[in-house]
Amino acid sequence: MSEQLSYVLSKVLWFPLRPGTFALLLGWLGLWALWRRRRWGRWPLLAALGFYTAVFATPLSQWVLIPLEERFPRPAAAPARVDGVVVLGGMVDQTITEARGIPALNGAAERLTEMVALARRYPQARLVFTGGQGSLVHGGLTEADVARALLTAMGVPPERVTYEEAARNTHQNAVLTRALMRPGPGETWLLVTSASHMPRAVGVFRKAGWEVLAWPVNYRTGRSLVVWYDAPFPERLAQFETGLREWLGLLAYRAMGRTDALFPAP
Incomplete structure (x- = not known):
């Protein structure tokens, strides 16, 4: 896959597939189906509501980000010399x-x-x-x-x-x-x-x-309940999307041979 094509696809596909947008589309699909008296419409509606509830009521955004943020801790002491x-x-x-x-x-x-x-x-x-x-x-x-x-x-x-x-x-x-x-x-x-x-x-x-x-x-996570639940819902949704996009980026970059490992480590 060419550099330009992969770049365009990453931007175009992410817009409808980012979790907040996709869940909203699912919810509207479910409402439309129920309005047309299609019983199957309850499932996409419930899925959308379930996702938003999970982001609101649980530390889902933190769980997605913490493994990424803690993979490469900052050195305890700054190097004496930096080139x-x-x-x-x-x-x-x-x-x-x-x-x-x-x-x-x-x-x-x-x-x-x-x-x-x-x-x-x-x-x-x-x-x-x-x-x-x-x-x-x-x-x-x-x-x-x-x-x-x-x-x-x-x-x-x-x-x-x-x-x-x-x-x-x-x-x-x-x-x-x-x-x-x-x-x-x-x-x-x-x-x-x-x-x-x-x-x-x-x-x-x-x-x-x-x-x-x-x-x-630019850390966004911590190990306390205060950190987990302090951010408002829109911010937690954005954090979840950031974390998910990084995980997808790791998979895509590994598949394209752009990284040395699926989940690089120190």
């Missing part, structure tokens, strides 16, 4: 940014703020941000464009950061950035991305021939 830092895109809301003319970030903004912290902790390290157009329908603005403006405004000199602006998915993040930065043998490179995305990201970088040290951010 480079790779930060993956995914934190920019490109649609709102283009509509309003100022940078808009989503829930993964910690990827960018962590880059600023690491730039100050390791003043000699090479820094690279990788992110192009993440949406299927987009304008001319890339994530790298937005990151450049924000990092410069936060005091990171523009000449310190290399911006890779062609990657549209995690696989391209690894392949294009490795070709751009040419890491040397024995160098220590930190990989910064969301904790739930780290297993797939590390697997892709390994497959590309680049051994990186996981430096996860």
Whole structure:
């Protein structure tokens, strides 16, 4: 399967099949069938209600995310020397940014703020941000464009950061950035991305021939009941969809030979 085709399919198929949308479609199908006096309509309606109830009443979203987020724990002590830092895109809301003319970030903004912290902790390290157009329908603005403006405004000199602006998915993040930065043998490179995305990201970088040290951010889970039930229902639904998409991404990337294992481990 070509790179472009797999990218388009991942975007097009996810829209109707994402759990919240699919459950809503099932519910409407059930209601339509019951209105037409079709007894089978109760089953899709019950399935839809059952799914929404499970997300609302149980820590389902946490159970899906916890194995992903805890697969690559952050090192207890920061390395004494770091040769480079790779930060993956995914934190920019490109649609709102283009509509309003100022940078808009989503829930993964910690990827960018962590880059600023690491730039100050390791003043000699090479820094690279990788992110192009993440949406299927987009304008001319890339994530790298937005990151450049924000990092410069936060005091990171523009000449310190290399911006890779062609990657549209995690696989391209690894392949294009490795070709751009040419890491040397024995160098220590930190990989910064969301904790739930780290297993797939590390697997892709390994497959590309680049051994990186996981430096996860943007945690969304915990081990207490307060964490499990604190988030409102829409947020829990979004967390469940994020986790499910990562699991599906792991399966798809393994099937396409883009990762070194089905569930990469430290």
